[in-house]
Amino acid sequence: MSDHAIDGLPGRIVLDEIVAARAPWDHALRRGEVLRIIDLEGNQAVDFLMYSLADDAERYSAQDTIAAQRNVYLRTGTVLLSNEGNPMATIVSTMVTRHDTIGGACSCESNTLRYGHHTKAQHACVENFLQSNARHGRGKRDMVSNINWFMNVPVEADGALGIVDGISAPGLSVDLRAEMDLTAVISNCPQINNPCNGFNPTPVRVIIAG
Amino acid sequence: MTDSSTADPYGARAHARAMAGRRVTAMPTVPATDASDRPAGVAREDMLWDETVAAGGYAAKELHRGARLCLTDLGGDGCVSMLVFNAERPSERLNAADTVKVQWNAYLGAGRLLLSDMGRVLMALLEDTAETHDTFCGASNERSNGLKYGDGSNWGTRPNARDRLILAAAKFGLERRDVHPCINWFKGVHVADDGTTVLNHGPFAPGRTLTLRAEMNLLVLVANCPHVLDPRAAYTATPVRLAAWRGPVTGADDSVRNATPEGLRAFLNTEEYFRR
DSSP states (O other): OOOOTTOOOOOOOOOOEEOTTOOOEEEEETTOOEEEEEEESSSOOOEEEESSSSTTTTTHHHHHHHHHBBBBOOOOTTTEEEETTTTEEEEEEEEOBBBSSOOOOOOHHHHHHHHHHGTTSSOOOOHHHHHHHHHTTTTTOOOOOOOOEEEEEBBBBSSOOOOOOOOOOOOEEEEEEEOOOOEEEEEEEEOOOSSGGGTTTOOEEEEEOO | OOOOTTTSSHHHHHHHHTTTTTOOSSBBBGGEEEEEEOOOTOOGGGEEEEEOOTTOEEEEEETTTTTEEEEEEEOOOOOOEEEEEEETTTTTTBBBHHHHHHTBBEEEHHHOEEEEEEOEEEEEEEEEEEOOOBBOOOOHHHHHHHHHHOOTTTTTSSOOHHHHHHHHHTTTOOOGGGGGOEEEEEEEEEEETTTTTEEEOOOOTTEEEEEESSSOOOEEEEEEEOOOTOOOOOOOOOEEEEEEEEEOOOTTTTTTTTHHHHHHHHHHHHHHTTOO
C-alpha cells in the first residue's frame, strides 16, 4: 500500500498522528527534523506556536519573522524567527500559496468582542494553547502572536483586514524543518464563527520525519 | 595621600552634591507638577509624568484609568516601541493581533483602541497628528542591530528596542517572557498587495504628537530606538517626550467608546472588570 502523504519526507518517520478537530497537540522537534501538517479536509486553520527546548523564553516571533522577510505572509522559503532573532524553522515546502501570522489565535474573550457574549463559552485556540503549555510549565505570559497554517487574512490598501474564505484544499500540506530543538504546539482551531475552518472544524494529520 | 577633592567621603559628598540642578536633554521632571510647558487646560497638580527619553533610551510608568499619555516626536525621528500591561495582573497585556483583527484594520489612528488578550481596552488613541504607526514589525533586537550597526548592546551607543524593553520590564519584576509583540509609534508600516511591508521612516516634521487614554490601571513600557526596518546605515533616532496627566474615566456617552460594536463590547468588558 502506498501513502503519498509521506512522499518527499527525509529519513524515517518518527511520528504520524491525527489531531482531532478542536484538539491541542504538542511534540518536540529536533533540529533537522521535518514536521508535515496535512489539511485533510481543506481550509482547516492550524494555530501554531514554537518554543526553544533549551530556553522556552525564546519562542516564535511573528513580528521578527515579518520584519526580517519584509512581508506579512508565510510562504515556501520563509524562515520563522524567534523573539531573539534566531531561526527556529524554515518552510521548506507548501502547496498553499500563503499562510497567516497576523490574525492571532481565537480566544473566548476576543470572541465576545468579535461576535457577541453568546460565544464566550465556546472552545477556542487560546484554551488549547494554555492546556498544552501548562503541561510544560508555561502559562499565559507565554502566549504570543502565532502562525495560522492554511488561514487566509488579506490586508486591503486602507488597512482593512480580516479572516476570509480559505485558499487551501483537501490534502494540501506544509513542511517545516526545525532549525533548533524546539517544542511545536498546535491548536486545531475550533472556531465556528468565521470562515477560517469553513465553519466546520476538521482533523489534520501531523507527520514528523528525519 | 592625594589632594583630589574626592579623596575622602566628605569631599566625595560635596562633589556629588554640586551636580544638583543640572539639566540635560533626556531626563524626567521631578516632580512632574513642575513641567514647564503643560498641555493646554491641564492643571499643575494633575501632571503625572514629564520625561524626555533619549535616542536609544527607555522609560516606564504606571498610569491609572483615565490618565492621558501624550507622546511628542521632538525631532521627527522618534520611534516609540510600546508594551502595555494590566498593572494589577500583568499576565494580561497588549495583544497586537487582536488589536488589528477585532477592529478589522491594521492601521492605527485617532479613535482606535489597544486591546488586551482578555478582550478589554487597555488604551484609546484620542488624538494623532502623526498617523504613521506600525503594528507588524515589532522591536529590533541585539541580532538585528548587530547586523545593521555592528553593535546592539545595552551598554553600547546603539541599543536595541527589545533589550531596552527587557530592562524596563525587569524593574517591575517582569521577565523576558513578559516582553510581548509591541506597537511602534511614529514610524509607519503599510502592507502592499503582495504582503510586502513598506516602511515610512520620514523625515517627519518635529513635534508630531499622539494622545492615549488609559482605560485600565496600566504599566506602560517604551523604548525609543530606530525602527527595525530603518534603512539608514547610521543609528538614527531623536528624543521623544512623554507627558501624562490625570483625566476622567471614560463615560457612557464617549464617542470613541461607542464608535464600533466590537469596541463597545471591549469597553463593556473593561467596565465589567472594574465592577467590584
